[in-house]
Amino acid sequence: MKKQPLLAVEGLEIVIRRKEQVVPVVRNLSFQIDKGAVFGLVGESGCGKTMTCLAVLNLLPAGIMQTGGQIQINGKSLGSLSSAEWRQLRGDRIALIMQNPMSAFDAICTIGDHFIETLLAHGKTDTKVARATAIEYLTRVGLPDAGLLLRQYPFELSGGMLQRVIIAIALAQKPDLIIADEPTTALDATSQVQILDLLAGVRRDFGTSILLISHDLAVIARLADEVAVMCDGQIVEQAPAGELFTAPQHAYTKLLLKARSGLNLRCERRVVHAGSATAS
Numbered sequence: 001m002k003k004q005p006l007l008a009v010e011g012l013e014i015v016i017r018r019k020e021q022v023v024p025v026v027r028n029l030s031f032q033i034d035k036g037a038v039f040g041l042v043g044e045s046g047c048g049k050t051m052t053c054l055a056v057l058n059l060l061p062a063g064i065m066q067t068g069g070q071i072q073i074n075g076k077s078l079g080s081l082s083s084a085e086w087r088q089l090r091g092d093r094i095a096l097i098m099q100n101p102m103s104a105f106d107a108i109c110t111i112g113d114h115f116i117e118t119l120l121a122h123g124k125t126d127t128k129v130a131r132a133t134a135i136e137y138l139t140r141v142g143l144p145d146a147g148l149l150l151r152q153y154p155f156e157l158s159g160g161m162l163q164r165v166i167i168a169i170a171l172a173q174k175p176d177l178i179i180a181d182e183p184t185t186a187l188d189a190t191s192q193v194q195i196l197d198l199l200a201g202v203r204r205d206f207g208t209s210i211l212l213i214s215h216d217l218a219v220i221a222r223l224a225d226e227v228a229v230m231c232d233g234q235i236v237e238q239a240p241a242g243e244l245f246t247a248p249q250h251a252y253t254k255l256l257l258k259a260r261s262g263l264n265l266r267c268e269r270r271v272v273h274a275g276s277a278t279a280s
């Protein structure tokens with residue numbers, strides 16, 4: 001019997017309305033993520049990666065809408081959820097980690113305020129229990145002196161530390177799925193490696209599924225089991241990571257791999273679109 005995926009996206013269509021125009025952003029996009037798996041979505045800036053994950057969270061910005069397709073979690077369609085059910089799903093079942101960790105924090109609230117309020121909003125009723133949980137998870141993600149950290153303000157922490165705090169807040173809610181949208185892009189090289197190692201540990205120790213979004217193949221290569229390559233709102237190739245990196249089939253995937261060695265992706269992409277499906 002085929003096992004049920006944790007997340008199934010089927011035929012997703014997203015458009016932007018600009019005055020009289022309707023511009024497709026994501027077209028007929030389908031993928032599945034199994035429980036405990038890391039699924040990498042890679043593609044150049046503007047190809048629709050973020051809009052795809054915002055659609056999964058029902059958080060598309062004004063003027064951008066899902067016009068087709070189905071999204072299911074554990075076989076349950078998300079299409080019919082009420083606002084309250086969506087709020088519950090976000091945080092409790094699906095956590096989002098974004099590119100710029102500072103933007104996730106209110107500058108006038110301490111780390112403790114953020115952590116404890118989030119836990120209280122998602123079911124922990126006792127501040128003392130929430131505080132103990134915060135300390136436990138901050139320690140688990142490798143942040144020393146968690147008690148002091150709870151009294152600090154976001155600007156007192158580095159980007160890498162803030163990203164760890166966000167991961168700790170996410171983990172404390174024991175989500176089934178973490179959506180990590182360019183989680184290392186704003187970090188220095190050392191912090192990038194540490195955060196990717198931390199996410200690998202999260203999957204290993206908690207069995208959390210991860211949708212990892214990046215424009216950087218090296219980031220995807222480090223974590224993903226399965227990789228989908230996006231170009232202009234569509235998946236052009238999907239394969240297990242080992243296969244995709246050693247034997248890419250689609251011309252655009254080959255260009256992305258080449259781009260890492262300094263070639264001009266944008267220029268060459270025009271060649272692909274002009275019909276050279278075998279360009280490499």
Ligand SMILES: Nc1ncnc2c1ncn2[C@@H]1O[C@H](COP(=O)(O)OP(=O)(O)OP(=O)(O)O)[C@@H](O)[C@H]1O
Nearest residue numbers: 016025043044045046047048049050051052061215
């Ligand atoms: N708030 C918005 N209003 C209008 N158009 C938007 C908005 N956000 C994104 N877009 C457009 O939607 C398209 C897809 O953007 P998206 O953010 O999903 O790309 P991406 O692949 O995640 O790129 P990046 O890696 O740069 O974030 C782009 O053409 C972008 O210009």
